[in-house]
Amino acid sequence: MPVNGPDDNPQKARRFREAALPYLDDAYTLARYLLRDKADAEDAVQECYLRAFKHFDSYRGPAMKPWLFAILRNVCRAEYARRASTPTSAIEDAPESAEATPLWHEAQETPEAQLVRRFDGDTIRRLIAALAEPFRETFVLRELQNLSYREIADVAEVPVGTVMSRLARARAMLRSAWLAEQEQPK
């Protein structure tokens, strides 16, 4: 549905296209990992671009990519809320308390000095998708989108210290899952 408003003009649309559309694959990738559903990801990215266009007049920075991601993240959170209210498709992610568990409780249980093996893309995707939500988000923003800690903190609206601890937890959990996957008989 076309967006209409008094300030809409072709020049604005052209500037927006040039600034925002190059990040379409990035936004879609983030949405796929956040929502873990193809159709939902497409809807979220479309909604993100429409919102971004609406607010493009007031856009002064930061860089375009984190700005789009912050909008996309809010769209995805609304989608989580919708799923949570639908009993049949409730999300299964870890409760808030998961984040409060001290890191070393897990880390010391993990096996030592095992060399991690390379997996194919599908296996790695599956392992990342299995991470609980805040950790998956932080991991994808860092490892797949190459955002700095500061940028991740802005997108996720948390302090940089939280980004560091989430990333440490994300990688520790991924490492455990990774090593467990290697144990699987083929």
Place this chain on the structure above:
Amino acid sequence: MTCEEAEVLLHALIDGELDAGHAREVESHIADCAHCSALLGDYREMSKAVAGADLRYAAPPELRRRIEAALPQPKQTPNRRSVLRGFALGSAVSAMAATGLVAIVLRNDDETRIESEVVSAHLRSLQAGHLTDVISTDQHTVKPWFNGKLDVSPPVIDLTAQGFTLIGGRLDYVDARAIGAVVYRRRAHVINLFVAQTASTEHHAARITTLQGFNIRRWSDRGLNYWAVSDLGADELAEFGDKFDAAMKANTEG
């Protein structure tokens, strides 16, 4: 530094986010600690595996099209209503001009219908396995393929050097008759160039319109009507048309 601290900070070390002072502290801890050193090795290896595997997703063309279609389009051609309004306001319009105006309005309607048909044909072509009947980047393979299938011989020009890769040809149906489609690609974007015969031999300058989020560049030259349809931006589609015109000119003159 304790292992607990190092286990968090070594990630910042991997990511290049530590200042020099802290980096030295973490490194000196790791040098003396087999546990943290092994972890660092694992995490580096994992990051390399993650970076090496292609874990990103490409946005589907349909999503790009939907977003494009929702944004205001660059150039709006006057629609039929505004043409009629202009007519009603022009009190000095003669009867002769009025007749001509009606003809223009009717012809526009006809053109709009055909444009919507070429967009539909373009959409059909994007479905799996429908894009090309003859696949070749060689114009000398694609052009003869059309022989005997159509009452016209569509010009097939290789524009690879100009940034538009010829990928093949196809028979399509527009306005209830067979029509030639020459298919080009620019990055991930497909351009269908539809070519049909016309009774008129006059030259019509190119015009770009937008329909359902697709850009259409329409022109006529030497007894042929052309419609280039793509989800490319209007500027790049105009560039395609210019390159095509230039190559046609070079062909006929050379």
